[in-house]
Amino acid sequence: MYIKEKLEQHRRDFTAIYECEHCGHTEKAGGYDDAHFHGNVIPTIKCKKCGKVGGENYTPEKTVYPEGFQV
Numbered sequence: 001m002y003i004k005e006k007l008e009q010h011r012r013d014f015t016a017i018y019e020c021e022h023c024g025h026t027e028k029a030g031g032y033d034d035a036h037f038h039g040n041v042i043p044t045i046k047c048k049k050c051g052k053v054g055g056e057n058y059t060p061e062k063t064v065y066p067e068g069f070q071v
Contacts, residue, residue: 001043001053002018002054003017004019012033012064013031013032014031015028015029016028020050021055022055023047027048033063034063034067038063039060043060
């Protein structure tokens with residue numbers, strides 16, 4: 001899965017549309033805007049339609065706020 005579109009963000013919590021790079025299935029879910037979530041959690045989200053996780057070509061997005069910055 002990867003973030004197709006961020007719908008809203010409050011501090012580091014956000015809601016986004018995630019899309020599966022394998023089958024194109026989309027789903028709305030929450031997230032947390034830090035390097036760990038973008039680099040480690042998102043690539044391991046299992047698609048509810050095909051059951052696959054992110055591919056090897058996944059590139060994490062940049063965070064809105066720098067690491068260590070208290071919002």
